[in-house]
Amino acid sequence: MRICMVTTFFGAHSFGGDAAYVERLAGALARRGHEVHVAHCVDAFESVRGGHPLRPFEPPPGVTVHPLKSRFGILSPIATQATGRPYFKAEALKGLIDDVKTDVVHFHNISLVGGPAVLELGSHAVRIMTAHEHWLICPMHLLWKYDRRRCETPNCASCCLAGRRPPQAWRSTGLIGRSLRQLDALVFPSRHALEEHRARGIGAPLVHLPYFLPDDWSGGxxxxxxxxxxxxxxxxxxxxxxxxxxxxxxxxxxxxxxxxxxxxxxxxxxxxxxxxxxxxxxxxxxxxxxxxxxxxxxxxxxxxxxxxxxxxxxxxxxxxxxxxxxxxxxxxxxxxxxxxxxxxxxxxxxxxxxxxxxxxxxxxxxxxxxxxxxxxxxxxxxNEWSEAAHLDRYFELIATIRAGRASRGPHLPTAGATRPGPSRVAGRVGEG
Missing domain, CATH: 3.40.50.2000 (Glycogen Phosphorylase B;)
Known part of the structure; x- marks a missing residue:
């Protein structure tokens, strides 16, 4: 299969767990003979890195990395933050994702690389997204309020001002909901995160699929x-x-x-x-x-x-x-x-x-x-957090989505548009 991944931070231009998961999954898929592409936003990393160093990084064998960098520099992620759309990165992302040879598009942290509108690309492929943070329900990503305490009652406008984040007026336009309806599955690494999003009104097909570590991570x-x-x-x-x-x-x-x-x-x-x-x-x-x-x-x-x-x-x-x-x-x-x-x-x-x-x-x-x-x-x-167990569930999810699409025929809605199909996907892959 040809699998394209889209994420804001990756490789040397990254900070934490979301980039680590993308790197590990991409490497695991490539080791099994799949063609894997990863697109990420260099401008976004440079805009928020502060004094954070570039970490040593070599792409996993068989993984093609597409570092996206605009001549507009920091204005590119700011435009995405403000509009919820790929903007200066749109052409490059379309060329990669809309390629007819692409079988699966896996979105990850899309906040500064494309916003929710990037989920509309790749309509011919299986489209899934892993929610590594709470960005879909929190403009500050972490449900962490005023950089002081856990968020229990939303005060998003004042919280964004305190955090010096550009305004995100698109959040009140329904763009997130419309974009999520283009997905075949919205994946969460924990049941807690899944239920947190369900409770706050996220209605996409929700799937629980925990993280994993490569078999050789600890070197024995x-x-x-x-x-x-x-x-x-x-x-x-x-x-x-x-x-x-x-x-x-x-x-x-x-x-x-x-x-x-x-x-x-x-x-x-x-x-x-x-x-x-x-x-x-x-x-x-x-x-x-x-x-x-x-x-x-x-x-x-x-x-x-x-x-x-x-x-x-x-x-x-x-x-x-x-x-x-x-x-x-x-x-x-x-x-x-x-x-x-x-x-x-x-x-x-x-x-x-x-x-x-x-x-x-x-x-x-x-x-x-x-x-x-x-x-x-x-x-x-x-066992359940091993590479083999994770990939078994990953491929089962893709196969279930494909089977659902085939059974509905080419003129019916995709899996992300109705509830009955997605609930079956969540029930099967979310077990364990």
Whole structure:
């Protein structure tokens, strides 16, 4: 098959989990002989990167990358943000997506590369979208309000002003709803994210399909005996921004002088976090780590702490920790983190600072508990979160959509236009 993927951030020009998933899925599909193309917006990354470095990146073998760059520079993503349309990138995207040889178009984070209107392209192909963030229901993407707290009651206009985001008047025109009706399936990596969108009125055919890790992600180090550090430590990783919650975790380390905290990542909040860590010799910043470095950091940790303050749609860090047999500690109110970590049996959850401290102490000192959680998390990773299981569901989704289209005939609506067909797709692929 010829599969085209469209996303805002990718490869060296990326920040987090959405780009990681696209890279991993593209590589997995290419290894199985499919022709894979990925289009992403260089201008968008440059407009928001700040001091974020370009990360080392080589495209997976067999994957053709199309970095989109307009002569108008930052005006291109601003135009998309303001209009909800591809605008300066329209011609390049049409040429790729509307190619008659394209079998599947998989949209990902489209906020700055095409907006909702890009979903109208590729009408001859199977069209699916993975919602990696809450962008469809939140102009700030994260359900994180005024950069201070979780959003429960929408105040979108004032929140966008506070966040210095350009106005998005198109959100009140029905463009999102019309564009989503062009999809055959809207995919969510967690049930929590799916239900959050359903509750806020997203009526497209909704499908649950969790993330995965490539079989060789950890390089086999999970089968090695972890190194015995001079002092026990817990690890944390992610972009150093306020909503990731590291500012809540760092001050607590003064109550754990026998334990180190090692934080991997970089970001605009790093200066503030380093200030918080001043005078705490047991807090260490590891910088931006590659795959092997992160796997080894997690492998040697007693636990990986994920202190996110907003409702994550999956939380790749949980899966990466499970991959090297390390349990996790997560905020019970952080969306899919609780679903994927605590409910899976691979970690502990907390709501208060006292519970967080208690959880860290338990996993540092209780070997039996740590072993029990490690086994449960690793079992999840090698079964339903494996590459093979993910691709089985992915191809089943595509086959079900094609069968539905064929049964309705060429003159009937596509799968995204009615509810009966999509609900059957969701029921079959969303199992497990």
């Amino acid at each position: 180090i999970e089968d090695e005996d972890p190194p015995v550090p001079a002092r026990p430590y817990v690890a944390a990783a992610g972009r150093l921004v306020r909503m990731k919650g590291f500012q809540r975790l760092i001050p607590l380390m003064k109550y754990l002088p026998e334990v180190d905290l090692k934080i991997a990542g970089t970001g605009p909040h790093e200066g503030r976090l380093r200030e918080l860590a001043r005078g705490l010799p047991n807090v260490q910043f590891e910088g931006l780590l590659g795959r092997e470095g992160l796997a080894r950091l997690f492998h040697g940790a007693r636990a990986v702490v994920v202190p996110s303050l907003f409702p994550e749609t999956f939380g790749y860090v949980v899966l990466e920790a499970f991959s090297v047999r390390t349990p996790v500690i997560v905020d019970a109110d952080a969306g899919a983190l609780f679903e994927n970590a605590a409910l899976s049996g691979g970690g502990l959850s907390y709501r208060t600072d006292a519970e967080l401290l208690w959880s860290i102490r338990r996993l540092v000192h209780d070997d039996d508990l740590r072993d029990e959680l490690s086994h449960a998390g690793y079992s999840r990773r090698i």
